[in-house]
Amino acid sequence: MSTPARVAVAGIGLATVAVLAACGTKTPQEQDKGGAIAVEASDDACKVARTQADAGTITFEVTNKGDRVTEFYLYAEGDRIMGEVENVTPGLTRRLIVEVHEAGEYQTACKPGMQGEGIRDAFKVTGQADKQVGTDTKLADATKSYQRWVNSQTGALETKTAEFVNAVKSKKVDQAKALYPVARVYWERIEPVAESFGDIDPKIDSREDGVAPGEKFTGFHRLEKDLWVTGLRPDSAAIADQLLADVKDLVSRAETLELTPLQLANGAKELLDEVATGKITGEEDRYSHTDLWDFRSNVDGSQAAVAALRPVIQERDASLLTTLDERFAAVDKVLAKHQAGDGYKLYTQLTKADIREMSEAVDALGEPVSQVSEVVAGQ
Known part of the structure; x- marks a missing residue:
């Protein structure tokens, strides 16, 4: 889902934790000496407490003091998204943990109303940090596993989109309508990966x-x-x-994308934010009302990212993993009530009670999923 005028979301930010203290590398403890970087977002300002940080794990704590829902981004050159946190409602504080392992000039941005290019400012990163996947074999295995899954999904996305496109071009309207939610299944599962390429998401979604x-x-x-x-x-x-053509472009780029552990963790939460901001409200597929297909797919994508990180979460916070399993199962149970054949009911067939039940289940899941990034970062 592209929220209104969202140029590129969820770039599932590059994130890693350096564990060696040599050659300019910072441990999590050393990196955090200055604490998290406070960000005060409002409807017309984006005040970042520090505009420079050492390479490694960088934590932003974003507080929305405005009256509109906002988002916060860290961009690299060319608007490449290093990390983002969305759906920051008025009065809420959300944490974004990203890895930037190379020195350079970056940008921070708040997007009041989740619209436009955002209120931007320069942000500098100095030094160099080791990549987490280079120092932790379980995290390296997790990213490889998830990358294989992403490749399987992009391949299916291209195949099903081609079928949908052919039906549209052949003016087979009923067939195209049936294929529309099927093609979108694969898009919605990997949307954070797609959104990391800032120019693709707006064209496709x-x-x-x-x-x-x-x-x-x-x-x-x-x-x-x-x-x-x-x-x-x-x-x-x-x-x-x-x-x-845009989907094929995405498939090609995704094949060479180097994922990091915190990309998986941040992406898992972003997908649930997608549900909360678009699918629950019926805004996403406002003409076809096939929102529950997208809902299911966002949850699947979130679960796939958590599954790849499962050995790491089990080792570092087994109780969190138990909670995650329970909350994912609860969402699955709610969605199962609304299955219709191989798909789902139309959004217009849901009652207010149905929507409230789904919203509560997603909110309950979102809280433990938001903790995964801290576990992965070792905080």
Whole structure:
């Protein structure tokens, strides 16, 4: 899901913990000498307490003192997302832990209303830090396992998107409608990976009210509107071709993406935030009302990331793992009530009580999932 005008979300930020103290490398304890970097976000400002940090694990504590929901990002050159935390509601404080193992010029950004380019400022990283996967074999294995899973999902995404596109171009409306939520399953499972490439997500997944000024409404949701609301339009075939081209671009980039342990942990939480900000409200698939397919897929993606990190969580905080298993099972149980054949009920078929029950289950799951990044970072 692309929240309104969200240029690139969830870039599941690069994150690692250096464990050696030689050659400029910082241990978590050394890195944290200055404590977490406080960020005071408001509707018209983004005050970052420190604008410089040593390479390694960097922690931001973002407090929203405004009246609008906000997001916080750390960007590298070219708007590459190193890490982000979203759905920071007024009065809430959220923690973002990222790894930046190379010195350089970066940017911090708050996005009041989760819109636009954000309120940005320069942020400098000095020194160098070892990558966590280079010093911890269990974390290295976790990232490799998750990367294999991502590759399987991107391959399926390309195949199912091609089927959907062919149906649109052949003007087989009923077939295209049936294929739409199926193709999106694979997109929604790996969305944090896709969103780490800032230019792809808006083209594939922006909703109409999220399109930046001067940009064209494209991707899944444009075709969704064509199929369910306006009828196929003269440029629908061209939009479909562009969607497939963008998906192929994503598949190619994902093959060479170097994932880090905290990318997995942050991504697991981001996917649940996706559920809370779009699927629960019915905003995501507002024309087809196939939101529960996306809901299921976001939860699957979150669970896959946690599963890859399971040996590490078991070793460092077994009680947290037990809670995670219980909360994922609770969400599965709630979703199972709304299955219909091989898919799910339409959002419009849900009662207010249904929506409240799902929201409560996701909120209960989100709390322990938010702790995974701290476990992985060794904090």
